[in-house]
Amino acid sequence: MLRQRRRGVSRRRHRLPVLPDKVEPDFTNLALAGHSKGGQTAFALALGFAETSLKFSCVIGIDPVAGLSICDQLKPKILSYIPRSFGLKIPIAVIGTGLGSKWKGILPPFAPNGVNHAEFFLESKPPCCYFLAKDYGHADMLDDWMIKLTSWVCKSGEGDKELMRRGVAGIVVAFMRAFLQGDSEDLNAIVKTPGVAPIQLDPVIFVEA
Template sequence: MGLEDVFKEGPLPTQTLTIPATATAPCCHGRASPMEPTALPPKPLLVIIPSQEGDYPVLFFLHGYLLLNSYYSQLFRHIASHGYITIAPQMYTAAGPDATPEIRDAVAITEWLPTGLSGRLPAHVRPDLQKVAVAGHSRGGKVAFGAALGRATPPPSLPYAAVVGVDPVDGMAAGRQTPPMILGYGDHDFNNSIPALVIGSGLGPVRRNPLFPPCAPAGVNHVDFFRECRAPAYHFVATEYGHQDFLDDETGGVRGRATYCLCKNGTAREPMRRFAAGVIVAFLNAWLRNDSADLQDVLANPSRAPVKMEPPECYFLEKVPTL
């Protein structure tokens, strides 16, 4: 594959599934039939899969603060069309400042994958659970790193193969982090033994107006997360786009409409979403599929991305697997 491919939707058709987190499920006649409790996940899941037969790595994605997992459907379809099963739980509908329960829930869902996921997918779509990456946006990025680093609870027995933070945020400001604190403010403080990707927004630290704080404040955002990562780690920043520009073009409902007015945004979401999806695909191709061509191309030719980027940063690029 080449760079142009990863920033566009891939060749595979996709299918969207939902998996409930209840003890019953409707049968073919509309009646509720009992299900084994272990057959269903701790949280309801939105799953987007390639519909073509195959074995596929898994991207486990955690939504941002007070957002819905469905707001990322276009991002997920883009990634799935390149050959990845994307799994996105709805972690809550309301939550306080403490993300500890979300980290525990993320680990619990990961523990469910080996026994529960395959039975909920079409038989011809097989998840490769040796290749599971955990990712998240905003507070979900904090939760993803928390789960990968074993903060608040031990990491899952099914190890993650990579971690991705999409404009991750660790609180309101340095010194005003929300529990559990992920950032320690030392270079390479994270004890991550897996590859890390951090994607940032240039407008995230900028206030939309004097009434609202920035959505990705300086001191607790992507810059700080990347600084604390250990090699191999990568940092990509779109300079002219904002914290919510990763979402679908249309996000409905009250909270969906709020995503347009609380943060400083770019002119459109589609370029930023394609940028993020393409970088994620390139990163996953390198570390889950041992195909580094796209990642090396993105690093060497940032001007070919659909957005203006800061010069990409990385730790120990020579450790990227080569063909």
């Protein structure tokens, strides 16, 4: 039985997608991204709250969260509530969710107002982009099993979660193509015509440098 299970695991692992051969990282075009508290960590690292020899070319926050409330921020505290106060000269993209700040019955939101995507964008210097997936929740871009698990405690949208994943991924790719490869066609299309995205984005804001 154990041998069969191991063989099954081996076969499943073998089917996982892998990078093509001879792929090498380009550390001159390094993007930094994170979701939820990981978004706060990404911004904190870009802002220099931890020592690193890496230089980042852009930062992306996917429904970033900086704590439980304005008075209870995660450490390091990066929000100052002063517009355009982040000391970053690199492009920034913030993707928020409309339901992330909503209560789930008696349970508090995972991305409460005052420490969520809106404040991260407010404190970002140009060039910066903001996209709000208004009909989706804080965890709706995760794998289905994780969405089912978190839906007990976190407000979730009724829309197709695969469309949410595609929408978020498309924004991330378009943003990186624009600022890491100099190809702004896809990003401009999303900004000018948000309806091209598979999910409703409202608002979409692009503040150029």
